Amino acid sequence: MSLEFLSAFKFLKKETFLHNLDPRAKLLLAITYTISALLFQEIIPLLIILITLLPVIIIGRLFKKWVKSVKGMSFLYIFIIVLNTLFINENGLSFAIAMILRISIMISAFSLFFLTVDPNDLALSLITMKIPYEYAFSFSLAFRFVPTIAIETQNIIDAQQSRGYEMQKKGIINQIKNLFPLLVPLIVSSIRRAFNVAEALESRSFGNKKDRTFYYMIKYSIKDWIFSLYLILLLTFLIFVRINFMLMPLWFRWSLPL
């Protein structure tokens, strides 16, 4: 199993329209697309929603990273197809494809958020949303540790494989049991790291002053308002479509004849 797809959630500094947007506008993008994906369970509308994300991905010059993140989840797609076609008799395959599209939209939207939001800006944007600094900082710290955890997971896999651990086992029960040698060390080392980080922060007087100041503050500019307005309009339109779904043309409700 390659954890390379996790790199598609790691912030990369670039000078693009998307990167320069306020983190709150990008959070709104992730939320809007998640809600939109949950509104439908048909292939065509979900495909259209996914297509509307493409220009944003291209503007952010993130196409390769996006492909990697979507490709990295292919094991999940296979799992969805197998389970749906086995257990849902009517239109199982269509439903499975729709679910894959739904997950792809959500992953893409959050991948865009993580790829373009600097962890420091994320903490600042949360503070402007009246979230206490301690929580905002913890959240941005967790976000920053995603690539570290990916590396650590790979090390754990390597260490276990070196004593004969096999990644692929037959049967669902065996596969679940097979996760323990990976999950336990990962959880234990994550907890230990959390304690170490907490101690390191406290030894540098973290939380000493309640009314702290910041090196710089973020502001919602005109382009952020325009982008947010576009997202709100898009979401309103999609809700309208959902409510009037039966009035939509037949092709819009198309599914595979299986």
Add this chain to the structure above:
Amino acid sequence: MMDENSHPLIMIHDIDYVYSNGTIALKQVSLNIKKGEFIAIMGQNGAGKTTLIRTFNGLIRPTKGSIFLEGENIDSKTIATISKKVGVIFQNPMHQLFSNTLEEEIKFSLKNLNLDKEEIQIKVDQILKEFDLEKYRKRSPFNLSGGESKKLATASILCRDPDILVFDEPTLGQDAKEINFFLGLIKNELERGKTIIMVTHNIEFTVEHVPRTILMGGGQIIADGPTQSIFTNEFLISKSSLIMPQIYLFKKELQKIGITVPKEVIRESEITNFLDNYLEGKSTI
């Protein structure tokens, strides 16, 4: 020392490894390791040492070149198969411990060898005794000290009885007693005909105990030979961002007061012998 007529146990032929982000970790690495050798791989951080040892049991497959184990190309072999012969002991023991008890932790490694229950129990008892971990048998691996965790991680590989043992920084964070235990273990395994390779930054340990040293830098092997000749070559050592051993520096100080110590003297026992002989011949230094 290497026997010229023996067949290499591991033969690495012109391998390259490039990470997905484009970083070249290994470049044209070729290496022969013979049965029963004890080798140290040294070099600055990022030199490619850990990447190289990860290719030994197939965790990393070279992007170019081949690796032969006992004359067979390992390219088509699974990690599980190679691991029966090559045991890699990682730097951080916490990356592998997950069971409720020490006993279970060892059993996990043995179960993967498809041994029967009785055989597993015998081996567990034997290895816990050998590693002086018997008293903690029912204890959680997460309640052990750093040194004991490292012992347990080593035990969980050694119980599989691989022919080749590969250690990544075995002496890191270990106290003197633990390093001595490790040394005893290594000597014992070498007597049993095992081949031992270790990645280390511990210069003094290497100089004292390891006959062959490989220096790496920028993903390449920059020197490979007897430890004695490598650690008397100031140019090579500074190129690898290492420092000269204490005894070498001591020899230089002796030189300043007119005592010339032969070049090949590099170990503690050698310098002690030299000084004993020197003092027998002279009343004062």
